[in-house]
Amino acid sequence: MADDKMNFNATWAMAVGGMVGGGIFSVLGVIIQSAGEWAWLSFVIAGLIALVSAHSYNQLSIKYGEGGGAFTFLRKINHQGFAGSLSWILILGYILTLSVYAFTFGHYVAHIFELGSWLPRVLGVAIIALLTFINLKGVSNTSTFEIITVYGKLLVLLGLAVYGLAEWMPEQLTKGVSPKPWHAAIMGAGTIFMAYEGFQLLSYDYNDLKNPDKTLPKATIWSVLTVIFIYVLVTLGTTMIVGADTIIEKKEVALSIAGKMAMGTIGLVIVTIAAAFSTGSAINATLFSTARLMENVAEKKDLPHLFVKENDENIPYYAILIIAALASALAIIGSLSSLVDAASIIFLFTFGTVNFIAFHQQAKYKWICFTGSILCGLAIVADIIEKIEKIPFSLIGLIVISVSLFVFRPYILKKIK
Template sequence: MSSNNKKMNFNATWSMAVGGMVGGGIFSVLGVIIQTAGQWAWLSFLLAGLIALVSAHSYSQLSLQYNEGGGAFTFLRKINRTGFAGSLSWILILGYILTLSVYAFTFGHYVAHIFNLGAWLPRVLALAIIAALTAVNLKGVGSASKLEIITVYGKLFVLLGLASIGLWMWSPENLTEGISPKPWHASLIGAGTIFMAYEGFQLLSYDYEDLKNPNVTLPKATIWAVIAVIIIYLLVTFGTSMLVGAETLIEKKEVALSVAGKKAMGFTGLVVVTIAAAFSTGSAINATLFSTARLMENVAKKKDLPNIFAIENKSNIPIYALLSIAGVAILLAVIGSLGSLVDAASIIFLFTFGTVNLIAFQQKVKYRWISLVGAIGCGLAVIADIIEQLKKNPYAIGALVIVTVSIFVFRPYILKKLR
């Protein structure tokens, strides 16, 4: 953007960060976290949010120090860790694809819940929404920032309204209704499990050049966005749990907020929440598709992916990057389960954020001790999450570990063969 008047101010930047996190976050993970942490789900959201808050500090300070956006891939190249940067970029792209599949999975289940035509419909809708938005992106039709801002405030209104009704009813016994109470330390595992609900803020680091006065706007907007999302998640967790009970949210975890909406306002509430979920996840799918395709294009131009992913169509869209992302995301959304997809995405983003926090500490950013705390927190969360998932779903987590290790070991050989 050439004109400063067209660049994003604090309100636009804050809204984009909040939208990136809430976009599919709370709609996707509420039932999952209550299943893991029970009545301590709120503490899981708080702990994960604190890790995200520290990571937001590291991302913004590194962007300011280098006067450049680009996230973890750029930060690692700046400190001459090009090999690690290339491998991490592959893992990060996988994380975004997993996130896309979670958003599509969530979209399909929320929309299908109204029609109740069978178990096949959510998967078909997940496929359809990715395919439709891929077609939109291939034509170069981007989403307007003003529309994104309106969408963000709209879904916040719905979420806070739902939380307010539940809190007004004040039924704390529903926090453990129908389930066995969990020990408080279940919240530690839960925090790692649902960390993907906070991952969206770092997309701002890719938009550094589009921010008005980034030295002030970026750190201020990202920090306040994470704080706002922590508060929203806590209110929604307490409110919806008191409204419908923990057991119901777990049983209907794919559409937890729709169930709460129906309990609060009948069929009208069901429709309102479903519309909010559809627009929220649809917007998140659109933004993630575009951002991930651009990330793949950037990595390919740096010779860390095959050159085919840097080829653009007539609309200047990296066509093969976009199609490959969409294809894998559709496959995962159709065959995967919500819990497994959320767990895998959370581990990847915790690993990436931990790396960025460690870089920030090593590069002596402002208040570098905060970044060290973040790096340690991310590392412990990754270890705890992997141990827990090995007990619950060893095949899925084993596959993720094998893919990750294989990327680090075989990436140079694969690139050499594909060139």
């Protein structure tokens, strides 16, 4: 029924929740380490790329009148082979994102108890296991719950930002670290792009939106603008409270440290609760959406038929279990910086592809779409150049895995039915 479909408020909340869900809690320390006092500008640059990409996603969703995102867009222009390969890369990106969310959840919650370095990894795996069980039982978040949690965490983040900005001390931006040139912001933007991953999930839910041709563009554009604003304020405000050196040193729990310094134990608890709910809801939504994506891809015979199988609750259980297992493994063995960086590159590549498709398909304001594809490409190149100097084993591994998926996907599909 039409009344059951998501209106603008619910759609906006879902998009904001998808981005902020693990975004700022996960990447703040990573970006300050990379861009220093220009971290706020990195968020603006990455946000502008996301804004352009949102336009392309919106135009293609409206053009084809159905959900499915990049996988559907490529199939519509008869690039089935590339669509299948990109879907595999995109699924890998979502698994990496899940591992980042789980990693972040574990560290924020464990920070309160301080029982040892083993606890964050255990908690990260535990939250994935719990939400996997919930998803298999067919229980999911309602849009009303999502709206409440989104406004709650935005209130906490804004409160923290305002507290810090009120104590404006510019010297905190370079406290204990060497100043960075302004162009470090360009390099940094590619590194933390995954902080804007999430709005595109709405393109999967096109048919669940009320008046989607109007609601989808309006909600996604305003959600990205909102998140840019929040990220800039939180970056500056938090740095004013604790200083750049502390955020880098404690990057896994930077916002909790800021909360404690601002309001003592109460601040620590409030920020930890916000982080736990935020990352937990992001894990739940991403786990479910990725499983549905795998099911959709498998139905088109671009993944083994195994992933089409559903349980009694109509949940693709093999997909859920495989995603959860891989994300758990990455959360155990990965570092925050390497996981964030790998996920960012995958989403830059995917968004760049969608921007180019929109340009090729003569979408409205196609010059915006073309600009988006160029910006995504430049951000990837900038990120790779920066990482090459540091012997990036994680980056090399990502490239090898991605190329292998493109090359060997047809053979894998023939062997595994």
